[in-house]
Amino acid sequence: MPDVEEIKQRIEAAIPGARVEVEDWTGGGDHFKATVTAAAFAGRSRIEQHRLVYDVFGAEIGGPIHALSLKTQSPQ
Amino acid sequence: MPETEQSTEIRDAIAQAISEHETILFMKGTPEAPACGFSARTVAALQSLQAPFAAVDVLPDPRIREELSAISRWPTIPQLFVKGELVGGCDIVMEMYESGELAQTLGVEDDAIEPVDEAEALAPGLTQIENRLG
Numbered sequence: 001m002p003d004v005e006e007i008k009q010r011i012e013a014a015i016p017g018a019r020v021e022v023e024d025w026t027g028g029g030d031h032f033k034a035t036v037t038a039a040a041f042a043g044r045s046r047i048e049q050h051r052l053v054y055d056v057f058g059a060e061i062g063g064p065i066h067a068l069s070l071k072t073q074s075p076q
Numbered sequence: 077m078p079e080t081e082q083s084t085e086i087r088d089a090i091a092q093a094i095s096e097h098e099t100i101l102f103m104k105g106t107p108e109a110p111a112c113g114f115s116a117r118t119v120a121a122l123q124s125l126q127a128p129f130a131a132v133d134v135l136p137d138p139r140i141r142e143e144l145s146a147i148s149r150w151p152t153i154p155q156l157f158v159k160g161e162l163v164g165g166c167d168i169v170m171e172m173y174e175s176g177e178l179a180q181t182l183g184v185e186d187d188a189i190e191p192v193d194e195a196e197a198l199a200p201g202l203t204q205i206e207n208r209l210g
Contacts, residue, residue, distance in 0.1 A: 046168045047150075054151050061151040067114065068152075070167050 002065060007032055007057075014056040015040050019075075030066040035073075042074040087143040090132075094147075094157050097130040099182060102144055103154040107131050114166035118154045121173040127182040129156075158182060 002010075008022045011034065018038035025031040034053065041049045049072035054061055061068055094100055099122075105111030107119045122129050134141045134153055145151055148162045156163045158181055163169065172178035179185065 046171070047162060047164055050164070050168065051149060059151075069114075071171070 002060070003029065004032065007034065007065075007068075010056050011036060011053060015052060025067070025069065030064065031069075032065060032067070033069040033071075035071045037073050037075055039075055041072055046072065083139060083143060086137075086139050087147060090140065090144050090147060093130070093132060095160055097157075098159055099127060099129040100157050101129050101131045101154055102134055102140075102157075103131055104133070104135050106133055111135060112153070114152075115154045118156060118166050118169050121169055121178065122156075122182075125173070125179050125182060125184050127179075127184045 004022045004024050008020045011020045011022075012018050015036070015038045018036055018040070020037075021035045023033050025033045036049075036053055040052065044052075050070050053070055053072065054068070057065055057068065101107075101115075101118060101122065103110060103112075103115035103119065105115060107123070110116035110119055119131075132140070134144065141153060144153075144155065148155055148157075150162060150165065152165050154166055154169075156165075156169050163178075163181060164172070169178060172181065
């Protein structure tokens, strides 16, 4: 079962330079909320930005990670 | 019927539904009885803009969700399509709702929108909905 720290580290490892904040939304260990700030998002649509993050977890989304709510942005 | 043929059939039906409806939401449950907090929030956003939309419940057959995600390259439900294009899931739809972009995308007036502090106002509601289901 992934935890907050693992999710944060995996996103940071997959998207170089990303600043990631993750919280366990419900306290149940399967609904997470992540805010990801990365230069890699610049020039990409929201859909593409979220796909970059979802792709880190593949089939785990909807499985052990029941939900991963995302907010993505490029650095100001 | 062989399984692959059935999958193709489901995939074709999904693609057809997306192309035939200007605004279509794939969700868990129905607009009247959403079965998931994320679907409920997305429906609420669409309804508050009084935007007409078609809705498909993905729960009756797991293959609907599998084939939909294969088409859209999007792993989660709900998924909102407008004019054949994936607009987003719950997070993106809510962001766009707050900024007024959703009304623009849907081609509706957004004069009626009351500002909602989304994170504060809706997260507890989500928890309540899921608790009722659990």
